[in-house]
Amino acid sequence: MDYGFEGKALIKIRKDNSTLKPSGADLKKKDESTVILIVSVLLSSSVFLNLLFLLAVFLLVFRFKYWKSKAIKPYPVMLGMNLRSYTYEELMEATNGFREELGRVENDEEAKNDMKRVQKYVMIAIWCIQEDPSLRPTMKKVVQMMEGAVEVSVPPGPSSFISSI
Numbered sequence: 001m002d003y004g005f006e007g008k009a010l011i012k013i014r015k016d017n018s019t020l021k022p023s024g025a026d027l028k029k030k031d032e033s034t035v036i037l038i039v040s041v042l043l044s045s046s047v048f049l050n051l052l053f054l055l056a057v058f059l060l061v062f063r064f065k066y067w068k069s070k071a072i073k074p075y076p077v078m079l080g081m082n083l084r085s086y087t088y089e090e091l092m093e094a095t096n097g098f099r100e101e102l103g104r105v106e107n108d109e110e111a112k113n114d115m116k117r118v119q120k121y122v123m124i125a126i127w128c129i130q131e132d133p134s135l136r137p138t139m140k141k142v143v144q145m146m147e148g149a150v151e152v153s154v155p156p157g158p159s160s161f162i163s164s165i
Contacts, residue, residue, distance in 0.1 A: 121146070126155040 092098065124145050130136050135156070137145065144150040 120152050123152045123155055127152075130155070 086094075124137075124142060127135070127137050127145075128142065141150060145152045
């Protein structure tokens with residue numbers, strides 16, 4: 001050291017006279033920034049997941065409405081009947097390419113009896129619409145024919161009236 005030198009030396013000393021370790025304020029700032037980062041990540045992911053959930057709900061509702069509108073609607077005259085119409089492809093699938101007959105009434109006694117009853121009612125109806133009023137049965141006789149008390153004979157063909165015209 002040279003004591004003959006006249007000059008000033010500036011020495012910087014901290015007020016709190018602490019060591020060079022980071023202070024508590026710096027640690028608090030780091031902790032706060034970490035907490036802020038974690039909270040912001042959680043909130044943004046929560047918002048993202050909520051948006052994803054809303055999108056999924058919207059798509060489900062839209063899809064169900066779309067499927068419902070594409071469903072086969074009954075004709076207005078068949079509202080109370082609950083009948084369904086089938087496409088050709090559905091019939092092909094149900095019958096294995098029409099190899100299997102559906103609803104065959106060949107040996108069905110109930111269906112045979114129904115057909116006999118229909119034939120009887122058609123013959124009674126033809127008797128009731130005869131051109132010549134004298135050939136038409138009375139209401140009493142019609143009821144008896146429908147109940148089976150009187151046998152229904154085969155009505156005359158329309159050719160007898162055509163020849164008289």
